Amino acid sequence: MSDSDRAIPDFAAIEQAVRRLEGLAHRTPILTSAYFDQRTGAELFFKCENFQKVGAFKFRGACNAIAALTDQQGRRGVVTHSSGNHGQAVALAARLKGYPATVVMPDNAARVKIEAVRDYGAEIVFCEPNTPARAAAVERVLAERGGVFIPPYDHSDVIAGQGTAARELLEDCPGLDVVIAPVGGGGLISGTAIAVKHLKPDCRVIAAEPANADDAARSFRSGKIEPVASTTTIADGLRTSLGELTFAVIRDHVDDVVTVSETAIIDAMRQVWERMKIVIEPSCAVPLAALLEGKIEVTGQRVGIIVTGGNVDLDAMGTLLARI
Amino acid sequence: MSDSDRAIPDFAAIEQAVRRLEGLAHRTPILTSAYFDQRTGAELFFKCENFQKVGAFKFRGACNAIAALTDQQGRRGVVTHSSGNHGQAVALAARLKGYPATVVMPDNAARVKIEAVRDYGAEIVFCEPNTPARAAAVERVLAERGGVFIPPYDHSDVIAGQGTAARELLEDCPGLDVVIAPVGGGGLISGTAIAVKHLKPDCRVIAAEPANADDAARSFRSGKIEPVASTTTIADGLRTSLGELTFAVIRDHVDDVVTVSETAIIDAMRQVWERMKIVIEPSCAVPLAALLEGKIEVTGQRVGIIVTGGNVDLDAMGTLLARI
Known part of the structure; x- marks a missing residue:
């Protein structure tokens, strides 16, 4: 990655991302719910990135990073690793730009996710399901084929791309008192914080994460990156640790990091x-779970929630529901 | 019921329903899906009544019938029977107008449906789960307490209310070539046909129903009402037979009635x-199932689909999914 990829993006970078995503990403709708307003004593605005392309906000960041490449760079191909939404996002964004894509995936990845990446036209390289094997596979692909690595979160253009969701949210709902987003690697909450604090500095920005993967909360309190321990949280999109860029943004621009129980996540999902008639994935339910558990004071306030994605394995549904 | 309740409503009645529903019912969004467009070779517009109040289009009809009452009539209370969405619709519509409501429900109704009706403030009278017991319970309630009976579909104001969904759909998507809705008792498809044939006479109106509850298809072909046989179709909202009014509208204004298999319904749902990230109930999947099974020729056409509701019992989900 170049030095500019390692810079913390400013609001101008988010505005640039908005222009790059035009015609490529959806402007997602904002839903409301009388039921959850009544439950929380607040006015909630759900920014529905589950309706985004590939079913998750991840498309914004990947698409911005890929659209930022020169055509010469892009034609050499893009490479990433992912067992989840980022892989699909890179695959589709590359296809829309006409660039080849390679996605390194663990050989135990869910069949449905492998098929989705393949359907978007990317080549898949399988590796053993551990971090060293994954890094080695990415290195090998880059050495053999060249191309540009598009990381899942710790990258200037990825963060700026994710920030476009909050920018749209504040454009449609300018009077928000607080915006809540989940935190895993931190790309979404970083982009969100940069957008919100520029557009409405007195609006609070809160990160929510599973208590079973509380690295962001611990890092926020201690002031240094504390990696996540091995975790089986149901919120599989939030099992990653913060990156250097995302930690710096969270430390400087996020007002608080709250944690929620596994039961609260499944219950909120x-x-x-049941109530909103939309399909969301477990990671996506974490901010609402924090509200329903009373972890964030919002009485009488206007609250924006980034609804991050809707990619659930329906075959595993019965098991999920049986846990509560 | 009065004579006017037994008249086939015209488009003016639907326009009147629009005015009555203002501020009471949601104007629901219309979603599109690149995936289903590609699968069907058509351009699909999904009118999302699963986002309607009580989670189903049924609110429109019940609310129109209740809003049509004089205050004196309404204060004496409204009465209906239902094991599903119509009971919730009557309960909420009555509450919004400040009228008492009584809902006769079978004593084996799902707990979640009983609670929903109770949460909307209606009184519940239980009866044995068969038609004579249900009719007797309604008669008893009306004799003891007075009040107005609001039937689930064979009623002028109910049909007119259901027609407001198609009117909104055509207002937002004026160029439709065909509109498809499921048919159970026929209130929705009747209102839809009246609205569509007035606004765009060359737009086809197609009813879709489960092959396992094909009374509308048989009645349409034979020219007389043929009641549904006992059925266990998964599309539990479509197990009822046509009424006199709804049959007359279907006979005169609907272009075709198509049927689909149980497997196709579950697969479409x-x-x-998975693809649209919205929760729909089995009955609601019937029109799309007809398209995916190739039962309606729509290649290159613009197709409106009434997405009727999203009230599923999530506890039964695993069983549902296991059937496919």
């Missing part, structure tokens, strides 16, 4: 399906 | 959850 289920209630969203 | 699952694909909507």
Whole structure:
């Protein structure tokens, strides 16, 4: 990556991302819910990135990073590793720009995710399901084929791309008092914080994460990156540790990091399906779970929530629901 | 019911319903799906009544019928029977107008449906789960307490209310070539046909129903009402037979009635959850199932689909999914 990829993006970078994503990403709708307003005593605005292309906000960051390449760079191909939404996002964004893509995936990845990446036209390279094997596979692909690595979160253009969701949210709902987003690697919450604090400095920005993967909360309190311990949290999109860029943004621009129990996550997810009639994935339910558990004071306030994605394995649904 | 309740409503009645529903019902969004467009070779517009109040289009009809009452009539209370969405619709519509409501429900109704009706403030009278017991319970309630009976579909104001969904759909998508809705008792498809044939006479109107509850298809072909046989179709909202009014509208204004298999219904429902990230109930998947099974010729056409509701019992989900 170049030096500029390692810089913390400013609001101008988010504005540039907005222009790059035009015609490529959806402007997602904002839903409301009388039921959850009544439950929380607040006015909630759900920014529905589950309706985004590939079913998750991840498309914004990957697409911005890929659209930022010169055509010469892009034609040499893009490479990433992912067992989840970022792989699909890179695959589709590359296809829309006409660039080849290679996605390194663990050989135990869910069949449905492998098929999705393949359907978007990317080549898949399998590796053993551990971090050293994954890094080695990416290195090998880059050495053999060249191309540009598009990391999942710790990258200037990825963060700026994710920030476009909050920018749209504040454009549609300018009077928000607080914006909440989940935190895993931190790309989304970083972009969100940069956008919100520029557009409405007195609006609080809160990160929410599973108590079973509380690296962001610990890092926020201690002031240094504390990696996540091995975790089986149901919120599989939030099992990663913060990066250097995302940690710096969270430390400087996020007001608080709160944690929620596994039961609260599944309960919130289920209630969203039942009451709002939208499909969200477990990671996506974490901010609402924090509200329903009373972890964030919002009485009488206007609250924006980034609804991050809707990619669930329906075959595993029965098991999920049986846990509560 | 009065004579006017037994008249076939015209488009003016639907326009009147629009005015009555203002501020009471949601104007629901219309979603599109690149995936299903590609699968069907058509351009699909999904009118999302699963986002309607009580999670189903049924609110429109019940609310129109209740809003049509004089205050004196309404204060004496409204009465209905339902094991599903119509009961919730009557309960909420009555509450919004400040009228008491009584809902006769079978004593084996799902707990979640009983609670929903109760949460909307209606009184519940239980009866044995068969038609004579249900009719007797309604008669008893009306004799003891008075009040107005709001039937689930064979009623002028109910049909007119259901027609407001298609009117909104055509207002937002004026160029439709065909509109498809499921048919159970026929209230929705009747209102839809009246609205569509008035606004765009060359737009086809197609009813879709489960092959396992094909009374509308048989009645349409034979020219007389043929009641549904006992059925266990997964599309539990479509197990009822046509009424006199709804049959007359279908006979005169609907272009065709198509039927689909149980497997196609479950498969379509699952694909909507996975691809569109919205929760729909089995009855609601029937029109899309007809398209995916090639039962309606739509190549290159603009197709409106009424997405009727999203009230599923998530506890039964695993069983549903296991059937495919």
